[in-house]
Amino acid sequence: MMKKGNGGYKVLDRYFEELEVGMRAVSRGRTITEADIVNFAAFSGDWYPLHTDREFAAGTMFGRRIAHGMLVMSVATGLVPMKPGVVVAFYGMDKVRFTAPTFIGDTLRVEAELIEKQDKGAFGVITVRQEIKNQRNEVCSTAILKAAINKKPQ
Amino acid sequence: MMKKGNGGYKVLDRYFEELEVGMRAVSRGRTITEADIVNFAAFSGDWYPLHTDREFAAGTMFGRRIAHGMLVMSVATGLVPMKPGVVVAFYGMDKVRFTAPTFIGDTLRVEAELIEKQDKGAFGVITVRQEIKNQRNEVCSTAILKAAINKKPQ
Amino acid sequence: MMKKGNGGYKVLDRYFEELEVGMRAVSRGRTITEADIVNFAAFSGDWYPLHTDREFAAGTMFGRRIAHGMLVMSVATGLVPMKPGVVVAFYGMDKVRFTAPTFIGDTLRVEAELIEKQDKGAFGVITVRQEIKNQRNEVCSTAILKAAINKKPQ
Amino acid sequence: MMKKGNGGYKVLDRYFEELEVGMRAVSRGRTITEADIVNFAAFSGDWYPLHTDREFAAGTMFGRRIAHGMLVMSVATGLVPMKPGVVVAFYGMDKVRFTAPTFIGDTLRVEAELIEKQDKGAFGVITVRQEIKNQRNEVCSTAILKAAINKKPQ
């Protein structure tokens, strides 16, 4: 975690003892394409026409198709690489909010900050505040994530 | 919403005025296959080896590959069909917890209960408690979802 | 079947006794994207260049790539949701005709009319006339479909 | 068309003048996997539980999941390669029947016979009887296909 490179940082890339509250991370970016929306509709089975029907979407307050909220959350998990052996399990999420739409062609990145760590003995639990931003620096989604993290192998 | 059929119910299939707190719904089922895990790893970019490396997963406390938490949440959105024109927007999620692993071959369904409705004038906001269960009736994930719902066209 | 909503109807959503000749249905829409054509070529293995080679397609009477006929038929099956437990089996199709090309960006919907029902004792067989139309209301494909439908559970 | 090789033949690989009524063809085979059924459900949006819910399918007369009829028809189009420039357009299908289920692991091939040719002046129309068979030589689907075929470039 928190290793510099390309003007950014990576999160969840260290053992529990090496992580400190306040550490921040920025991911690489990924452009959300029309193909991504089609592929996510297909995978999830969620063909709600706001995402998949150009005519219908034109008549909504967004004026065009937008990405599924869960697409945005799923893409975020892949933008934040996790070192094998470090993460034990993904506990859950709180306060997931969709604060701005993602349109076809927008490029998303994840910014994260470690806001809490709890030592549970054999392992630790970390709490991360995650923001997903687009290329206009709008925050598209905010969430609080919790994961169990291994301690360093002795 | 809440229309009987096939021993089950459907959620989010009615306008705001027609929905009542306490209404319950059960979705159809979907078997989570090895292909689903591969396809979700591919889509999201999350190749964490607990999901995608059989040898690595054999050495974890799960003993074999498990589905991504976000895969389970994404599949759930497709199991609960939404009538076009009814849902305005998906607001967000709270208290998302992953309470049991999903293995290859498990069949998931969504059970939902409307726990709150708020009239916002032009539209309404509903709060739904969602449980994702497998064929052994284990609860794999719980969450609270919020969405904005249209009122009946006059 | 035939339940109103969003200015449209749904087909094949009722038991045999509840269906009547003359009932009509209209599906939601789905925009056919370049990604859909690529994905269908990939799935089916049909890379005929009229669908997948922009230079070749420019030299045909269509002037650009068109969707596969079978893509259009496959998408139609997903636009008409079937209630689990109602449909026993899909028998077949007759008089399938491709009457207008589907271009990238067109939005398709299915319109269907129940034109015959036959009681077979334990179950029934229905015959449906299906039209697939685009956003310009052109009929892209017509077909006659037959399916076996369950009677109401007693 | 009709070129020997690997104990089989290929169809629709010749110009109109070179085709003769009675010519027969056999395609290569393709094993239908669980991934294919998942991918077709995803592409088409048809998640009917007979195809995608192992528990539900176990309670039907088939006893397990079966491939979608339209999956079988789509795969067939890719098994019969068409030479670019030969086929003008796919007209349609008649008498499409699903005569035996396709289970996960079955291997399908297409057998075809040219049963009619009509000279339309600038081009020709051919009628082909298609059978889709599995590795047990059961006929899974029969259909009559019509296509417009180019004449030889002069």
Place this chain on the structure above:
Amino acid sequence: MMKKGNGGYKVLDRYFEELEVGMRAVSRGRTITEADIVNFAAFSGDWYPLHTDREFAAGTMFGRRIAHGMLVMSVATGLVPMKPGVVVAFYGMDKVRFTAPTFIGDTLRVEAELIEKQDKGAFGVITVRQEIKNQRNEVCSTAILKAAINKKPQ
């Protein structure tokens, strides 16, 4: 191999005895779409931002996203159909070079020349020089491929 049709040729479609050094082949074309780049990034797990981040790519010497080199090589294998029973195994590649970028919308074809054949007794080995060209006739990739080829069944 080397059968005329559509102004082109096909490679690797004959038994070892029927192949001669100097035979040339040209494949059909395939347009590389944005969906192809997304799908290949997903399949391979290679999300390097030159391929998948529009903002990042705009700042490179290419000015926009380009296809992965391995995408181009993979597509080439599908453009050159191999007759079942003819090819025993694909040995390997030498001198694979990426000589020009492939942009979204480019249409690729494969041109190949048989440059060596070696009789190994029970089977033969052929060496093919492969060029992948786009619609501007730029060479995007060159490579030398080797494969083991069956002799004619007696």
Place this chain on the structure above:
Amino acid sequence: MMKKGNGGYKVLDRYFEELEVGMRAVSRGRTITEADIVNFAAFSGDWYPLHTDREFAAGTMFGRRIAHGMLVMSVATGLVPMKPGVVVAFYGMDKVRFTAPTFIGDTLRVEAELIEKQDKGAFGVITVRQEIKNQRNEVCSTAILKAAINKKPQ
């Protein structure tokens, strides 16, 4: 590059000046599933029956379906993460050999060694020997890769 973690290393994760001949890397693993073979056949268009027809493959010297050579090479590119901004371009490959088949269920990892670096002034070129191994430690593929690497931003 060469950062320890999980008993392994990563390659191509440093600027040119930080790389040294002799540095070695080991990737995470990825299990090659039946879905991967289906998805790669679909993407590439290479449905050669040794990869996709269970009956045909049973009659070959491998006795069952094997993964495409190019699938293995493509997966390898995703196993070796590259830091954005470090890699300028992928030059090419030499001496690519497929030395052992990959069966469904095998788990592949990449081992790499930096064997040469050349300073080109504005950037550098590195040469890497890559081995792809399975869970039985068999070498499935060997290759020599060349890439242009950025120097450290000043």
